[in-house]
Amino acid sequence: MTYTAPIDDMMFVIEDLCGLNSVSKLRGLEDATPDLVSAVLEESGKFAGQVLAPLNVVGDRVGLTFEDGKVHTPDGWAAAYHQLVEMGWNSPTSDPERGGMGLPTVVNACIQEMFNGANTAFQLCSVLTQGAIEAIEGYADEALKTVYLPKLVTGEWTGTMNLTEPQAGSDLAAIRSKAEPTGDHYLVSGQKIFITYGEHEMAENIIHLVLARLPDAPAGVKGISLFVVPKYLVNADGSLGQRNDVRCISIEHKLGIHASPTCALAFGDNGGATGYLVGEPNKGLQYMFAMMNNARLGVGLQAVGISELATQHAIKYAMERTQGRTTAGSEETIIGHPDIRRMLGLMKARTEAARVIAYRAATSLDFAQRSSNSEERARHQRRVDLLIPITKGWSTELGIENASLGVQIHGGMGYIEETGAAQHLRDVRITTIYEGTTGIQAIDLVGRKIQRDGGVAAMELVADMRTTARALSELSTNYADWVAICGAVMDAADKVEELTNWILAQRGSEPLAAAVTVLECFGICLGAWVMGDAAISASERIERGRCPMHAKTKLKTVQFYMNNVFPKAEALSSTVKKGAKSILDLSAADFCVDA
Template identity: 50%
Template sequence: MTAYSAPIRDMLFTLRSVGDFDRIAALPGNEDVSDDLVEAIFEEAGKFAGDVLAPLNQPGDVTGCVCKDGVVTTPDGVKAAFASFCAFGWHAMPAKAEYGGQGMPALVSTPVLEMWKASNMAFSLCQMLTIGAISAIDHHGSEAQKALYLPKMVAGTWTGTMNLTEPGAGSDLAAVRTRAVPEGDVYRITGTKIFITWGENDVAENIVHLVLARLPDAPPGVKGISLFIAPKFLVNPDGSLGERNDLVCASIEHKLGIHASPTAVMSFGEKGGALGYLVGEANRGLEYMFTMMNHARLNVGLEGVAISERAYQQARSYAFERVQGRPIGEAVGKPIAYHPDVKRMLLDMKSRVEAMRALAYYAASQMDVAHLSPDAAEAKKAQARVDLLIPVVKGWCTENSIDIASTGVQVHGGMGFIEETGAAQHFRDARITTIYEGTTAIQANDLVGRKIARDGGAAARDLIAEIEVTMAASAGIPEVAALAKALSEPLAHFADSVEWIVKNNPAAPARTAAAAVPMLHLAGIVVGFWLLVKQASVAAQGLSAGEGDPAFLKGKLAYARFFATQILPRTQALFRAITQGSEDVESFDPALLAG
């Protein structure tokens, strides 16, 4: 496996060209965020990712985690790396300053999170789940709960989990059967939870489990689910650790990838009931969990970006090292990077990574505006944009990551199929990203049903209008005019698809659901290319002014042109699948498959 080098120049360029960094830095609370500070953070994070986390990635994949008698041991080096990670303050970076975090805007913390995910995705999942648990407690916990748990969770002394699904439930949380019986001011929790990421580990002195469970008198379905804190070790009022709670890791899953991330089966109440503490009001647990869902889904979409970047770096390195045959028209042998189809594959990987990163960073910047803007109307508009785009970030970026990692194996040829090169690990690790935190279909149904149909297409139309403004402005830049023109028809397909959904969803929701995944891909391609055009415009202006590295800026133009000719035309087929093919899916009888 090749070393990982954080693409800091690409990250900074994206942050400034599509993330509107100056605007984010000017928001209340971000007064200390400057260009120099951000560059220093990225440089140091890049060193930690490349020097500490990346070398543990392949050995951790080979060794995996071990569970014996409820005790989980992580691969060699992980515990020490996590201690260093926390000591340097990286674990606390995305969290609020009032709990010991650094309070960085999402636009700044997102590229750093990409580095952790790209260098060692399995390792990064511990922080991701802890940050999600912190968010839920911060939004809905009592002041006493916040004071007791959050400082140590932010510091990484204690980690956090989310215990949602159960055997037989999957994504259908209405089927949750774990029970919580009141006993004075606490609750006795009994039940089994599965797929609990970092549910048991040896890197933290305590684990704060957030658990969805039902009270004895709870109504059926998702409206009868409550949220509880159930720590591995009970916590005394002074913050010291008490006795072990009645919960245990029954086993860890043997998975296709992310082997160094312990995915636990958690058993609650084998000895009478684990003590749990109600978060917020009863029967509002699922609602509370969705508070942190935008961040969680952005972070999983970011995993798609990160693993794609890592797979691209691996493929690029091999393609420039491997000499095989003579490229067409050449008299002597050259690295395979010069063969036309390998060149095409590398361009395909790189251009999609550029679009995916731009989409993730743009969504993060809109989160910052939604949370921090003093202008209520501006904040509301930004939140609507976030809500619209998050399922696209999660679904489109992760679907791309599987394809990009697979292409990385192909660039290696036969050596890509050999585990020692590391290319196969990226492919295996990427495969989970389209499943957890809501499958691609769940994201697509959310996009179509909740984010487009529910508001009559208003947020989508607002986005389309903004894209049209970019197209008009770009038409005046000679190097970019053709790119803006190329977006015209795909944007029309996107707009027409939005209207088709608005029209058909009320009477035929199954039909629009059948079109949902193609719609998600159509949206990803159109919005991703829009952001590439914005980047290309900045690059063209830099070249005209003689500012910046010419080769770097020319690359931005080249990636946008490749995307325009090789990927953007797919929107026509997707548009037909949405508006013409969905009825065939809706009307199909699955019984015909049984024979």
């Protein structure tokens, strides 16, 4: 299986659409010049294409074995992981003083898209480790940081996030795992499920971050604390001590990401697993929420990466497979068939739009963290909070549609596992589920991100969209149908404004019933906005003779997006307003009437 990092498009997006120049003026990111970034992407692109991508198939076919509590990854997996650690790709944004690369989040977004695109099942290990690092960096005391951070940053140790329990999925208030204080530590017990890379032998230790309740904790979400529970205890000198009381009791047999171990972990079956409190008691969920933006952005990027991969494979097949004859009588490759081009265009245009939204969220994360101006920090934080559920919710749903189109383009061969197209559909199918389902993202968008601030963040976005529309209205070069592009962006801004006002005007459950439809509509409208900006930049590049091939294709892709993707926004917006009542009218009894 081949994967080529789309570096031209990535550089176009981060330079022209995310303002890399301004990012590299932020405190601590001064080294992130276009030249350095371009070199980083070349290198990470090579690693993705040459090391990770070739393992993607064996990961899927061979998968994992589980014996005596141990998980064995497929051949080549551990070696590739050691290479990743050695090359320093495990945690690209971490502080150089802790062994990281100190790269901007937006550059890491490219790297994560590449690594996940090349091999999602593999990259999940680092994704989870990055989460553990963020938790410890952000909330643990210096002692815990000193013991755990250095080896997590390099990837010598890996990390996990232990939230879900059988009765507590989307609703973490129902968590029952316990932590009893004893001396300087806690004894953690309980069962956690769906723990990604909860057990494996690629690294010498695994650091579990675990949500559990202290003995006298309040019920519900306000009584959950966060603990560090290492697989092997760590001695005072930093060497590994005895095995902790946590073990993997099973791994799941899943639709996709076969080589990523999804573990059920039992904590404390023999008296209690030694754990250390992170930060303050009862603030576990609050910490998780603070980390959620990065985690959800990561899943959005995963979907963008798999979309890109599926698109590349579909293009390759369509360029090689002959079927039918041209009007001139010669054999025709199916890329000549208009419907194949329609499908490839959908895959390409939506992947590129979703990429920009994700990278813009990442850029705002950089500004929110590092800008010297507090108002700018706050504004970018609002933008992050608004964009995250959209990038997570929309890219993942698109990822499924794109991968499914990839299967379709392959025809009968697409249904044969050896072809590889079906794997992308199976792999990407998880992305709308974990780190909060699309439904959860949508409730977050409508409730926390729009209702709670009275629509301030959404209206700031509308203003930016109108700025793009105005800029488009002033352009009249010959490269594209600017009227159509500009009209779509204006319309997109109007729709976001209109739906925001609709949400704010409701008093019942209608926004909950319509939430996913709102989210999808926002996604498509934001896609129009960023594609509008892409058109402006592309036309400037053509004028300046910079990457003119990429820029000319971009203009066609923007046109395609406006005419073939954007029209759906109208349907969604009308569904939001008309549909909610008839959703709520369907009662449980209506679904049982035929049973």
